Amino acid sequence: MKIVVAPDSFKESMTALEVADACERGIKRAIPGADVVKVPMADGGEGTVQSLVDATGGELFYHSVTGPLGDEVRAAYGMLGDGKTAVIEMAEASGLHLVPPCNREPLLATTRGTGELMQAALDAGAKHLIIGLGGSATNDGGAGMAAALGVKFLDAHGKTLQDGAGALKELAEVDLKGLDPRWQHVSVEVACDVENPLIGPNGASVVFGPQKGADEEMVQQLDNILEHYAAIVEAAVGKTIKQVPGAGAAGGLGAGLIAFVPAKLKSGITIVKEAAGLADHMKDAQLVITGEGKIDGQTIYGKTPIGVAKTAKQFEIPVIAIAGNIGKGSEAVYDHGIDAVFSITPGVIDLEKALENGAANVEQTLYNISKMLQLSR
Incomplete structure (x- = not known):
């Protein structure tokens, strides 16, 4: 049997x-x-990296990366058994659990550490990335992630902005010249099981901002910032990101991934099943x-x-x-x-x-x- x-x-x-x-x-x-x-299985949330590493005979790699509020944290990505597929949980580097409730500040929180994990996987030879969204402390539209990949976010005077959503209100230009060109040859699957757009009444700030420490006034401020951010990013990359279902996941990290790397948003369990080869194991x-x-x-x-x-x-x-x-x-x-x-x-x-x-x-x-x-x- x-x-x-x-x-x-x-x-x-x-x-x-x-x-x-x-x-x-x-x-x-x-x-x-x-x-x-x-x-071993997962649905794209917590435990996805470990499950896929276990299912495929892969390995975990630990790195010191930038935490949500700029401090250093220890985070891991998994390289699957094929040696070409890396899997990352954004919460490892940019998660809400890394910030005590009294210190939560969505205007300052950054996804830079997630981008640093992505870049580390790319440097290790990954040709395919699986990124699980969810549990984020951030609301920066993925700007910190993109900055770690080489994108520059500049104000009207050409000065590089600091990390965090709050600084993005001064965004005037997105400079893509430093974006690592290898990203155009990597496939990125994003495990995303929410359909929230980046902005608006169902967007990242309104729906998820309060759990990250935003009061009613800050929620509106964050939504306005992301609308401004999206308009400039869309002009720079030639893609629409504001109303894409799932773009608002993880404080808008879904939007940032769509904008700056060849990313596709998919159901988490679908991605994990495919990566683990579940259907093949079920035969007979x-x-x-x-x-x-x-x-x-x-x-x-x-x-x-x-x-x-x-x-x-x-x-x-x-x-x-x-x-x-x-x-x-x-x-x-x-x-x-x-x-x-x-x-x-x-x-x-x-x-x-x-x-x-x-x-x-x-x-x-x-x-x-x-x-x-x-x-x-």
């Missing part, structure tokens, strides 16, 4: 590979001869196991279990999902390719113990599921 195990990570408890390993142990206790194929399988920390009514909106299930259904393979927490609306997943859902929680237990014993609980759950499979066969 061939079983493909393709879970997401269980946040704060296990990486996707650790979940897959625990699944394998449980399956093989019950069905020693089972052929278990492990494909009799069962697929997937899962994530919580399965509820939101799972159907671009989350890993549904993405995995859609691929499995191309081959008419049944899908079982496991979760640490099964929440309200979870039954919706049955209309999207998942055939059964199981909780790994053995009973009434506090969160700390549940996280601590996650691997053991996954193993026991898969042992029980596998015994049931034996009975049904």
Whole structure:
């Protein structure tokens, strides 16, 4: 029996590979001869780098880069097993978790560190980049990222602007002469699961600015700045970025990537499935196991279990999902390719113990599921 195990990570408890390993142990206790194929997954958010590195036999590379407020932070990108594809989570270098709530300042925050990671991957020989958006502390339209790649943002006197959205109100010219020409020969896929444009009532500043520390007045200021920024960038690069769906992701980093590198915005789970070769692994399988920390009514909106299930259904393979927490609306997943859902929680237990014993609980759950499979066969 061939079983493909393709879970997401269980946040704060296990990486996707650790979940897959625990699944394998449980399956093989019950069905020693089972052929278990492990494909760690992610949806483009937190854990994507680790999952794809694990799935492809790749490697992590650490660099000191510029943090959201200009301080130095340690961040990693992954080089996948093909030696040509690099994967980056922008939050590694420019994430909200790097800035204490009392210090959050979207007028000053920069995506420069994300650009430095991109440049490091390019220098290491990457020909294809996967960049996960989300969890950003920034609202600079990707200007800091572009500056790290060699773009200059100048005021009316030809002086280079400082990093951060606040300085962009003085933007008069975008100088592309220093942009590394190698970027024109690299494909960039951007994992983006929101459709917010750069500006306007559904834009980066209005929707995401408050969680980054912006009050009502600053939100309007940020939106006006990004509108000014977009007009000048569009004239410089000959591309429209303001109203592109997804351009507002990560404080407008989506827009910056579209503008300055050959980037395409795609569903995160779609990018990860393709990079991990999930469909190829599923050929001739009799069962697929997937899962994530919580399965509820939101799972159907671009989350890993549904993405995995859609691929499995191309081959008419049944899908079982496991979760640490099964929440309200979870039954919706049955209309999207998942055939059964199981909780790994053995009973009434506090969160700390549940996280601590996650691997053991996954193993026991898969042992029980596998015994049931034996009975049904």
